[in-house]
Amino acid sequence: MPRAATTSDPFNAVAEPRRREILNFLALEERPVGDIVAALELEQPSVSKHLRVLLDVGLVNVRRDGRRMLYRTNAEAIRPLHEWTRTFERFWQNQLHRVKERAERESEPKKD
Amino acid sequence: MPRAATTSDPFNAVAEPRRREILNFLALEERPVGDIVAALELEQPSVSKHLRVLLDVGLVNVRRDGRRMLYRTNAEAIRPLHEWTRTFERFWQNQLHRVKERAERESEPKKD
DNA sequence: TTGACATATTCCCATATGGGAATGTATTAT
DNA sequence: ATAATACATTCCCATATGGGAATATGTCAA
Numbered sequence: 001m002p003r004a005a006t007t008s009d010p011f012n013a014v015a016e017p018r019r020r021e022i023l024n025f026l027a028l029e030e031r032p033v034g035d036i037v038a039a040l041e042l043e044q045p046s047v048s049k050h051l052r053v054l055l056d057v058g059l060v061n062v063r064r065d066g067r068r069m070l071y072r073t074n075a076e077a078i079r080p081l082h083e084w085t086r087t088f089e090r091f092w093q094n095q096l097h098r099v100k101e102r103a104e105r106e107s108e109p110k111k112d
Numbered sequence: 113m114p115r116a117a118t119t120s121d122p123f124n125a126v127a128e129p130r131r132r133e134i135l136n137f138l139a140l141e142e143r144p145v146g147d148i149v150a151a152l153e154l155e156q157p158s159v160s161k162h163l164r165v166l167l168d169v170g171l172v173n174v175r176r177d178g179r180r181m182l183y184r185t186n187a188e189a190i191r192p193l194h195e196w197t198r199t200f201e202r203f204w205q206n207q208l209h210r211v212k213e214r215a216e217r218e219s220e221p222k223k224d
Numbered sequence: 225t226t227g228a229c230a231t232a233t234t235c236c237c238a239t240a241t242g243g244g245a246a247t248g249t250a251t252t253a254t
Numbered sequence: 255a256t257a258a259t260a261c262a263t264t265c266c267c268a269t270a271t272g273g274g275a276a277t278a279t280g281t282c283a284a
Contacts, residue, residue, distance in 0.1 A: 002241045002270045003128055015127035016115055016272085020196070027203055033231060046273065048232050067230050067281040075203030082197035084132070089194065091139055091187030114240045114271045128242085145261060158243065160262050179251045179260050 007056040010077055011084075014059070018042065019050050023073045026060060030072035119168040122189055123196075126171070130154065131162050135185045138172060142184035 006012045014020055021040055025031065036047050051071055054060040058077045063070050118124040126132055133152055137143065145163065149156050163183055166172040170189045175182050 001243055001268075005270065009127070009129070011129075011132070012127045015121070015124045017121070017123075018272090020123070024199070027200060034229095043274070044231070045233080045275085049272075052232080064281090069231065073200070073203065075200040076207055078197050078200045079204050082194065082201065085190050085194035085197060087136070088139060088185070088187040088190045091185070092191050095188055113238070113273055117240065130242090146259095155244070156261070157245085157263080161242075164262080176250090181261065 006053050010057045010059060010081060013053050013057045014078075014081065016050070016053075018046075019054055019059075022047070022050055022054065023059060023078070026071055026073040027075065030063070030070040032065070032068040032070055034068070036071070118165050122169045122171060122193060125165050125169045126190075126193065128162070128165075130158075131166055131171075134159070134162055134166065135171060135190070138183055138185040139187065142175070142182040144177070144180040144182055146180070148183070 004012060006016070014023070018040065022036055025036060025039055033044065033047055033051065036042075036051075037044050040047070042050075051060060051062075055062060055071075059074055060071050061074050062072075116124060118128070126135070130152065134148060137148060137151055145156065145159055148154075148159050148163075152159070154162075163172060163174075167174060167183075171186055172183050173186050174184075
């Protein structure tokens, strides 16, 4: 059995580098598909397919403007990912403490 | 072309739900493979394969203890994911502000 | 309508899984 | 050396991609 469908999970949707780039690009303001195509140098169908995935998991919103479709990152949907990674924050802080302490011990040679 | 190999990217490695569970389980202290098998109710080969992926991207460390292999989450490797999601923090905060402001306006009817 | 734009969808295909089953490899116990 | 224990790896297979090319759909202009 392969990995769960990308459309079922934001972690999965974000696993694709191009989709992360799209989310970055659409974070500040809504943009039409054409802008994404130009900015990321991808084929239009490719962009549309990625946007479809992002839309399905709620990572972007859309609105039609004439014949253009304006997409924008829905930051709120990224929050769960942030929360999950945050649960490890204290662990890497501990790791840094250990490294720092060792460095300080080693920089005080023959202190006795 | 399918997605890049999971072994090449922590985002990809973490896209698999079981691997996230393993990282959670190994965050506090090192554990032998058998414990993971028991805790997550997965087949041993499955667990070993997931651990292999996590090890390749640096998300866990190992050390041998007799015939057991003790794995532990390397929190530091999760940090880049945290940083990426963090770049969207101000956006969802803005969204919350907008929601809050609207709620406050609506709770002050006929104020003029 | 007809045509030009801007996007979305479909088809085809090579590749990366992830699980199950079987097998291989260390390491310790006897 | 032999068996048992604890893992890792390999093989086979069904499924989920992601890209390229072609095509379909929707909207605006003339």
